[in-house]
Amino acid sequence: MATDLTHIILADDDEDDRLFFTDAFEELKMSTAVTTYKDGVYLMDYLNHPDATLPHILFLDLNMPRKSGMECLKEIKANKRFDHIAIAIYSTSASDEDIENTFVQGANIYIKKPSDFGKLKKVLSNVVTTNWQYHTNGLNRDQFLLKL
Amino acid sequence: MPLKSVYNAPWFVKVVFVISLFVVFFIAGIAYKHITDLSKSQSLVVHTYKVNVELEQILSYLKDAETGQRGFIITRDSLLLQPYLKSRNNLNNSIAELKVLIQDNQEQQKNLRELSIAIDQRLDNFELASSYIFNKPNNAAQFDKVFLLGNDYMQDIRNKLNEMIALENGLLEERQASYRSTLKFTPVFLYGFVIIVLIFMYLAYAKINTNLEELRLQNHQLNVFKESTKQSEIINKHGSWRWNVDEDSFHFSDNLFRLLGEEPNAFEHTIENFMHFVHPEDVKKLSDSIERMRHEKDLPFVTYRVIHNDGSIHYLKAYGKSTIDRDGKTQLLGTTTDVTEDIAHYNTLELRNQELELNNKELAAFNYVASHDLQEPLRKIQTFLSRLKEKESDRFSESGKTYMARIDVAAGRMRALIDDLLQYSRTNKADAVLKSSNINTLISDAQQDLAEAIVEHDAQITVANMPKMLVVPFQIQQLFANLLNNSLKYRAKERAVIISIEYVLIAKSEDERIASGHFAQYHKISFTDNGIGFEQQYAEKIFTLFSRLHNKDEYSGTGIGLSICKKITDNHAGFIFAKAAPDQGATFEIFLPKRQ
Structure with a gap:
């Protein structure tokens, strides 16, 4: 049973956002296992542990204390062990600069946090059901920012 | 006028001087020759007179001898023979003298030789006549014959002498005539030359005078220039x-x-x-x-x-x-x-620049706060609100539900304001990079952004073909998106939305509203809708930030959209104008410079 689960990790310093995130997956009733970390340092400590179960999809907030989402992204992309993790940027702002930089660093998708719970559920279910293997093949700049 | 150009030539005075110098030399030469001729002619006269005097002298000696002999014949006094004895010597001297004088005249030499023979004959006749007196005093008939013969000889000598004098006079006359003819023309020549030289010298004088006048004028102008330079230095x-x-x-x-x-x-x-x-x-x-x-x-x-x-x-x-x-x-x-003032201005400018830079930095910081920090709490309010509506709305009273709906609208409005403000501040000139862009593509991209609303209101949009233009693509797309959004928002409820976008290339001079522009030609894009329009008096006001013509309960504008349009055309050194009448639709005219 456990092997069928889609492992999902969120790193976000905002407690409310972590709550919305877990609530959304709870209501979606998909076979997912969601873990959250409150900053980049905790996240990387977990990922770098040799026995760690690596997530299928990693959601990264950009603006975090101690270690930002961008730093985590760089570290993950520099490590072969994490090659199969799909990375979704999950941020409040969607400035051209942030979108450009994360795209260049190899993130798979950019999600601007919705301001409606219904929309949030829709976005998350879209991301989880995407076949990332297929998606990365045709990766381009226009599809990077997730539009609903 | 070739003569005048010669007169005005800078070498004119020099040429006149050289010609005058030559003429003066020439005149001096003529005068020298003239004087030489005169002295020659004088010496000729002297020569002729010398010859004549000598010839007269010969005749005189012969007469003396004749007189002496006749006295002797009458008186038989041998003392009276003295002049005759002396005359022989004198005659010889005179003939020798004459020989020298006429040595270059063949004819006179011949005459002189004949004269000399005649004189000898005459003298021999004297001898003979005298010998009759001494030795044969009685032979009177023989004596008479000899004596008379002596008279004939004397006549011959006279003739010969006269002939020689006449010849010499003739020669003198002839030579003097030739000198006279030469001398007759020289004064005319000299006079003529002097007149010519005087004319030349007058011209040269006039020329020097004009030059002096010009020099004086130029000096005056130079002085004026110097004065004005002094004044300009002061100013x-x-x-x-x-x-x-x-x-x-x-x-x-x-x-x-x-x-x-x-x-x-x-x-x-x-x-x-x-x-x-x-x-x-x-x-x-x-x-x-x-x-x-x-x-x-x-x-x-x-x-x-x-x-x-x-x-x-x-x-x-x-x-x-x-x-x-x-x-x-x-x-x-x-x-x-x-440059004291320039440097003061420069320093002030530098200070202002620093202040401006500081202001810009503060503005950028504000942007960040607006984009991130303000959005985050608002987003949470909205998300919690959506959760509340979904999970708890059953437990709310009717008025509670109304309040919640009001909170929802207010939060949505705040989101629209923050988004528009961000967009306005992002429309910055600093990151504007001009690219040759297909305007039709940009307009269809803008339509794509608003596809939902366009379909909802069944809007018909016609777009003219436009050339490529040098613009900042995302800004121009934004401009058309805002205009389209504006037209959809302020549509007339009772009719379907019709929007037409026209294009024409015009010269700056064709429209006085763009007279202040810096380009010769402008792309004029007219955006016309059939919406509710507005009073023409508000045509300028609508472009100012936060200005709205309608109550926000009727129409949901933030008063920023058209300000962004104005900012974008300003960024492109272009213009935007609005023409409208209530319920007659509105036309937005966009002028973008045609760049090379």
């Missing part, structure tokens, strides 16, 4: 100076002294006196550049400070350039300007 606060490098002498213009706060010529024109005014910290800088000038003969701009006697500090800027004067000496011509 423009600059002074000039000359440095004769070889002699190391300086000349300062009047105003250069004034730049130092001194009266003109207040001190001697030397570099040491000038240096006395230079700010101690700048003395080395100026000395170095003067030293460099001495070697490189060219001074780059140098700015230095001077201290006036009243203690005030002034900034001067100097520039020099070397020239070679008429004597081949090196001369540096320089200009010095008072």
